[in-house]
Amino acid sequence: MPISNKEWDIIVSKFNEKGSMLTKQRRTAIDEILSLDGHHSADEIVDVLKKKKIQMSRATVYRLLSILAEVNLLEAHDFDMNKKLYERKVGKFHHDHLYCIGCRTIIEFSSESIEREQDKILKKFGFIEIYHSHKIFGLCPDCKKKKFI
Amino acid sequence: MPISNKEWDIIVSKFNEKGSMLTKQRRTAIDEILSLDGHHSADEIVDVLKKKKIQMSRATVYRLLSILAEVNLLEAHDFDMNKKLYERKVGKFHHDHLYCIGCRTIIEFSSESIEREQDKILKKFGFIEIYHSHKIFGLCPDCKKKKFI
DNA sequence: ATATGTGCAAAACGTTTGCAATTGG
DNA sequence: CCAATTGCAAACGTTTTGCACATAT
DSSP, X not given: OOOOHHHXXXXXXXXXXXXXXXXXXXXXXXXXXXTOOSEEEHHHHHHHHHHTTOOOOHHHHHHHHHHHHHTTSEEEEEOSSSSEEEEEOTTOOOOEEEEETTTXXXXXXXXXXXXXXXXXXXXXXXXXXXXXXXEEEEEOHHHHHHTTO | OOOOHHHHHHHHHHHHHHTOOOOHXXXXXXXXXXXXXXXXXXXXXXXXHHHTTOOOOHHHHHHHHHHHHHTXXXXXXXXXXXXXXXXXXXXXXXXXXXXXXTTOOEEEEOOHHXXXXXXXXXXXXXXXXXXXXXXXXXXXXXXXXXXXX
């Protein structure tokens, strides 16, 4: 689904705050990128834009993704595959991930009690959290079965 | 400290199980690599071996690190720095990490109640865990102060 | 004898950068 | 006008690979 007016307000103010321009080209690309569900590599995003006839070079896409991640409109994930996967962050609640190494399915989870425990740990060590990454790698129900056939 | 006989037994059996050779060269390098404390990049490990006059080419080091990680003698970590950091796993208890983005200090933590919660989540989604990575990025007490001077 | 390991240089891979041309306010 | 953005190709840093030779069992 397209980006709401309210979300555009957030995007505009984040870009202003950072002093980055919202060119027509960028607005068109952002409209596409922040409408994507799931987790996508820079390469996939370049392809998506190409398919939608949105002209933007690979370098410019990388530059845009890096801004979007910096202002927290996207989240960059590492799933042990030597490339980043980007996920829309605007309009979504915080969550962590289960990753199936069989079929590469990504499942989101969230746990209030884990978050509370994290806070205790931060307090214990006097740390301030900026972000965290909690990923469980394993086998989903389907792949679990397949492994033993 | 050097690797104990008991630990060598584990190493030998893991290599046998996998059908990988424990050449004299590999034994010498493993002795050094699995004695390291902390978290080290492949590049750092190449340097450590060079300094100790242990002859092993960069390619061979990479091949060895990949075997050691595969058989769980090392753990490969990603701290959002575009390269892997390896940590000795043999003879150490499981733990997770706090990472200071100011001074790059890595602190280990562990929480039984987080592990229990994870088990609940795995059960809920029918997943089998192979491993997990739980990292909190932020500022350590020192860097927290410095940021506001 | 046959599998596996090794070193070298080259390739691969995702990502970043220098630069000249273009655009936006 | 000036500052920021763009596209291209080249550079980058880490990691992997092809191949000829060496080694282990």
